[in-house]
Amino acid sequence: MLGNLVRYLDSVVARDPAPRSRWEVLLYPGVWALFFHKIAHRLFRADLFFLARVVNHISRFMTAIDIHPGATIGRNFFIDHGFTVIGETAEIGDNVTIYQCVTLGGSNPTNGKGGKRHPTLLDNVIVGSGAQIIGPVTVGRRARVGASAVVTEDVPEGATMIGVKARSTLVKAETYAKEFMPYGTPCKEPCEPVGSQRVDELEEQVAALRAQVDALLRANAEARAAVDAHAEPVVKGV
Structure with a gap:
């Protein structure tokens, strides 16, 4: 015993x-x-x-x-x-x-x-x-x-x-x-390799969306600047 x-x-x-x-x-x-x-x-x-x-x-x-x-x-x-x-x-x-x-x-x-x-x-x-x-x-x-x-x-x-x-x-x-x-x-190491990979994929998608939004904002700003540059001046009294 x-x-x-x-x-x-x-x-x-x-x-x-x-x-x-x-x-x-x-x-x-x-x-x-x-x-x-x-x-x-x-x-x-x-x-x-x-x-x-x-x-x-x-x-x-x-x-x-x-x-x-x-x-x-x-x-x-x-x-x-x-x-x-x-x-x-x-x-x-x-x-x-x-x-x-x-x-x-x-x-x-x-x-x-x-x-x-x-x-x-x-x-x-x-x-x-x-x-x-x-x-x-x-x-x-x-x-x-x-x-x-x-x-x-x-x-x-x-x-x-x-x-x-x-x-x-x-x-x-x-x-x-x-x-x-x-x-x-x-x-x-992570218990769920599939889960960690999914998180990485989502982070990449968010980064890509942010880049697209920034590109659209820059394009919009450039377009407005171009319109303002080609606008005819207003002559007072005419």
Whole structure:
């Protein structure tokens, strides 16, 4: 058990440069939330639902992280900061990273039955801060969900999703191949090459329109000057 704990703490240190030692990681709210969830999940599996909820409420009070006792979580799950909500039928794979204010929420079943209504995150997924993943969707392996994205459909393996409603954006192969991407978003280049190109096109059109307006104003001024130069002088008294 001690070896598993050390491996887990090392996996957190590998993804977060802030801690100077494993001891600091032990103070992280995400680590404590996962500890309480393991207890609550065992109680839930044993049909001790009320006791599981009690442990869940204690965890939420202490960590500001709400993980339903029924959620299934794999190895080396890391919640960086708090205010995260994970629903009952959520399934989380190995080496998944979630940042603050993320919701793995459920859809509202029309048949009145619970069923599978929360997301499934496969191995090595990264979810940026403020992202909302809603419904029984599957987020593929090594996928990244950018900050504040809203995901309501399945995410392909290795995709980077951004925006509301979230859509895939092209990411260079060398970026995709990285073991870890903080906040699930490439920060050294624009997330949407197509969007930045559109802005450049609009700026070029505005510059062209300004040039045309200036040319028309100059032509108008020259025409008026020519008319004034050729006008006959008015002789008083005639």
